[in-house]
Amino acid sequence: MVERGISRRSFAKAAVAxxxxxxxxxxxxxxxxxxxxxGPDDLSTxxxxxxxxxxxxxxxxxxxxxxxxxxxxxxxxYDETATTGSTPTDEERDxxxxxxxxxxxxxxxxxxxLLFTVGYSRRYFDRYDDSLPGSVDLPRPEALASFEDxxxxxxxxxxxxxxxxxxxxxxxxxxxxxxxxxxNDETMSAALADVLQVRERRTGFIGEGMPAERDxxxxxxxxxxxxxxxLYMGFKSGFRANQATEERVTIGEGPFxxxxxxxxxxxxxxxxxxxxxxxxxxxxxxxxxPAHAQQDRVEGVGANLGDASGASACPAxxxxxRENGVVGHAQKNTAARENGSPIMLRRDFSxxxxxxxxxxxxALQHExxxxxxxxxxMNGSDxxxxxxxxxxxxxxxxxxxxxxxxxxxxLLPPRDKxxxxxxx
Amino acid sequence: MAxxxxxxxxxxxxxxxxRRTFIRVGAVGAAGGLAGCGELxxxxxxxxxxxxxxxxxxxxYRPTHIEGMEMIGTQTVxxxxxxxxxxxxxxxxxxxxxxxxxEIQDAQTVHLMAAMWDRETDTVIPVLRxxxxxxxxxxxxxxxxxxxxxxxxxxxxxxxxxxxLDGDGTYTVEVEVPxxxxxxxxxxxxxxxxxxxxxxxxxxxDSEREDISFEEFPDTAGERAAADPMAMMDMPLSxxxxxxxxxxxxxxxxxVGDAKFVATVADGTLIVSPRTxxxxxxxxxxxxxxxxxxxxxxxxxxxxxGPSLGAHYRAALDGEPERGDTVTVTVDGPxxxxxxxxxxxxxxxxxxxxxxL
Numbered sequence: 001m002v003e004r005g006i007s008r009r010s011f012a013k014a015a016v017a018x019x020x021x022x023x024x025x026x027x028x029x030x031x032x033x034x035x036x037x038x039g040p041d042d043l044s045t046x047x048x049x050x051x052x053x054x055x056x057x058x059x060x061x062x063x064x065x066x067x068x069x070x071x072x073x074x075x076x077x078y079d080e081t082a083t084t085g086s087t088p089t090d091e092e093r094d095x096x097x098x099x100x101x102x103x104x105x106x107x108x109x110x111x112x113x114l115l116f117t118v119g120y121s122r123r124y125f126d127r128y129d130d131s132l133p134g135s136v137d138l139p140r141p142e143a144l145a146s147f148e149d150x151x152x153x154x155x156x157x158x159x160x161x162x163x164x165x166x167x168x169x170x171x172x173x174x175x176x177x178x179x180x181x182x183x184n185d186e187t188m189s190a191a192l193a194d195v196l197q198v199r200e201r202r203t204g205f206i207g208e209g210m211p212a213e214r215d216x217x218x219x220x221x222x223x224x225x226x227x228x229x230x231l232y233m234g235f236k237s238g239f240r241a242n243q244a245t246e247e248r249v250t251i252g253e254g255p256f257x258x259x260x261x262x263x264x265x266x267x268x269x270x271x272x273x274x275x276x277x278x279x280x281x282x283x284x285x286x287x288x289x290p291a292h293a294q295q296d297r298v299e300g301v302g303a304n305l306g307d308a309s310g311a312s313a314c315p316a317x318x319x320x321x322r323e324n325g326v327v328g329h330a331q332k333n334t335a336a337r338e339n340g341s342p343i344m345l346r347r348d349f350s351x352x353x354x355x356x357x358x359x360x361x362x363a364l365q366h367e368x369x370x371x372x373x374x375x376x377x378m379n380g381s382d383x384x385x386x387x388x389x390x391x392x393x394x395x396x397x398x399x400x401x402x403x404x405x406x407x408x409x410x411l412l413p414p415r416d417k418x419x420x421x422x423x424x
Numbered sequence: 425m426a427x428x429x430x431x432x433x434x435x436x437x438x439x440x441x442x443r444r445t446f447i448r449v450g451a452v453g454a455a456g457g458l459a460g461c462g463e464l465x466x467x468x469x470x471x472x473x474x475x476x477x478x479x480x481x482x483x484x485y486r487p488t489h490i491e492g493m494e495m496i497g498t499q500t501v502x503x504x505x506x507x508x509x510x511x512x513x514x515x516x517x518x519x520x521x522x523x524x525x526x527e528i529q530d531a532q533t534v535h536l537m538a539a540m541w542d543r544e545t546d547t548v549i550p551v552l553r554x555x556x557x558x559x560x561x562x563x564x565x566x567x568x569x570x571x572x573x574x575x576x577x578x579x580x581x582x583x584x585x586x587x588x589l590d591g592d593g594t595y596t597v598e599v600e601v602p603x604x605x606x607x608x609x610x611x612x613x614x615x616x617x618x619x620x621x622x623x624x625x626x627x628x629x630d631s632e633r634e635d636i637s638f639e640e641f642p643d644t645a646g647e648r649a650a651a652d653p654m655a656m657m658d659m660p661l662s663x664x665x666x667x668x669x670x671x672x673x674x675x676x677x678x679x680v681g682d683a684k685f686v687a688t689v690a691d692g693t694l695i696v697s698p699r700t701x702x703x704x705x706x707x708x709x710x711x712x713x714x715x716x717x718x719x720x721x722x723x724x725x726x727x728x729x730g731p732s733l734g735a736h737y738r739a740a741l742d743g744e745p746e747r748g749d750t751v752t753v754t755v756d757g758p759x760x761x762x763x764x765x766x767x768x769x770x771x772x773x774x775x776x777x778x779x780x781l
Binding site: 273387 | 567603712713726727
């Protein structure tokens with residue numbers, strides 16, 4: 001695209017989506033950039049849980065954690081050409097671990113530096129004779145509704161990198177790919193590329209103004225996304241009271257104690273209808289619940305809601321299905337709690353991948369079964385059954401505006417087992 | 425930690441070139457400037473649409489105008505036939521708890537409509553399950569939406585949506601034909617369980633669209649009446665059966681929100697068949713419940729479809745009701761179908777009607 005005459009400034013906006021050395025150069029070529037804070041010399045000060053990000057992230061005045069602005073998912077295969085019996089060697093483990101340690105020394109563990117996790121799929125573990133322990137629930141990905149037909153992601157490894165600094169993210173990516181010997185003045189003592197082959201990259205962003213700045217893709221009308229919305233659909237999400245704690249999603253026993261599971265789905269958005277044919281009030285009904293719309297409970301993108309979506313104050317969704325003929329997304333979600341607490345920690349982000357408006361729904365949970373349970377609640381089939389006016393997708397939360405293209409499940413081991421782990 | 429650090433790679437308020445425009449211009453090369461002409465035509469044909477009437481009745485009324493449509497083709501996939509049609513872009517109303525006028529957007533070129541019917545009985549399959557319309561040109565998807573389940577006076581039940589084309593040319597439309605997930609009865613029982621895709625390729629020209637009929641009703645618009653159903657040989661319409669053709673001893677229960685409710689009991693099942701006034705289209709999308717006095721039945725009704733009953737609502741009764749029993753049908757909330765003009769103020773009210781069997 002850059003060769004076709006798009007200005008350097010416009011190009012920089014899409015730098016993370018485009019990736020590579022030229023994108024990085026566009027970011028680095030700025031004299032006014034603040035230095036990126038570096039990481040500790042003593043890496044034992046870092047949390048043992050890979051997913052322990054919240055302590056290193058800022059919060060808003062309501063205590064909601066703000067996830068980093070830029071995100072990158074690097075999907076990789078281990079020894080793709082090998083037949084059965086090929087398992088990682090200790091030397092390869094050292095290489096992978098050294099690559100990650102180099103990044104940790106280079107960047108502060110924060111949104112100003114770099115946060116990352118590495119996850120392994122069921123496909124990865126299946127190359128071993130031993131099975132995963134019973135304490136790890138990691139099924140192969142599959143369709144989670146009768147009305148979806150996603151392609152299962154069968155990559156061995158996914159690295160999720162996040163930062164407020166696009167330059168940090170792109171530099172780290174280039175280093176992992178073996179294209180840079182130093183990152184943030186730190187020497188890379190190894191690269192993942194020596195052991196793993198990158199097969200796919202997916203990117204995204206979350207934060208006030210970022211979707212409106214990136215509305216020049218298909219699937220979202222120009223100028224329609226509110227200027228201060230953090231996500232394409234125009235509302236805040238990730239309210240503190242609606243998020244599981246990092247403790248809740250942590251595996252509590254067995255060889256992967258301190259780890260967690262991660263689900264990532266790639267979702268295409270169809271928001272022309274959302275913004276052009278639904279009224280603001282209908283959008284509030286579908287995102288939250290009809291009562292939120294009728295009582296004007298949501299101002300703007302919903303910052304006034306504080307630290308909770310307030311959906312627990314909505315009537316039962318099956319009641320609204322009958323009396324209002326529409327049910328809300330957040331309203332359905334309240335059914336997916338355990339002892340009154342959320343079971344899933346969302347770290348999702350919007351995307352312009354494929355030049356289409358999209359969402360990478362990344363969620364952490366103690367076991368993939370918790371994600372499946374939540375997904376079942378969000379399918380809203382009980383609302384569909386309860387009322388002839390709520391369809392499979394029609395007036396059933398925001399299902400009309402989404403197509404799930406891919407699903408993948410991963411185990412995020414504790415940090416000390418993050419390099420090509422054995423199943424036991 | 426500075427909250428605005430991400431601005432490093434973001435230039436607020438700066439738009440050099442629209443990424444989407446860029447891709448399309450790139451695809452058609454020097455002819456890119458022609459796209460603007462298509463939009464001008466679209467504006468011209470929508471400019472003649474009369475304004476929405478100021479004083480509309482709370483019920484079915486004759487619209488200000490009716491537009492004809494052009495058939496793109498029919499495709500049979502699995503056990504269903506799909507007919508695809510287009511017309512001028514339409515204004516219509518969506519209903520999600522409340523009603524909203526979906527105005528025509530400047531770039532929208534056509535209203536694309538799909539009708540789906542059973543290939544064996546040639547009867548319409550009226551369900552809320554929305555098909556994805558995916559429109560592409562030269563292999564690039566240019567518009568993709570889940571079509572609304574809709575009701576119009578001349579076409580009855582269909583799936584429709586306004587679509588943005590890039591002027592004259594060859595287009596491919598993939599219409600998803602989703603599996604049916606509501607109760608199916610009679611010859612529909614257990615069928616339509618597989619999802620298919622029907623693919624249509626057609627030549628579009630603005631000039632041909634302009635030839636589609638456009639009829640205004642300046643003297644009768646707003647009257648409690650309806651425009652006539654169209655007669656199109658190749659496409660069945662979604663009529664409800666005349667009352668006397670229902671099984672058992674059917675009765676007219678009454679009207680709520682201008683929908684007329686007919687009920688009957690057959691083989692221990694209460695069947696409720698709502699229909700539009702004047703045109704007798706069956707109406708899916710209602711939340712209904714009912715009571716039958718003697719049997720003590722008091723519950724919600726299940727939405728169902730069948731080849732002779734069309735869209736209807738039903739429940740199994742414990743016992744056969746007696747002659748003279750009171751049956752009450754309750755509309756619990758607004759009907760959720762999207763509406764073309766003349767239907768948008770109807771089928772929204774809740775309420776009960778009763779009669780004796």
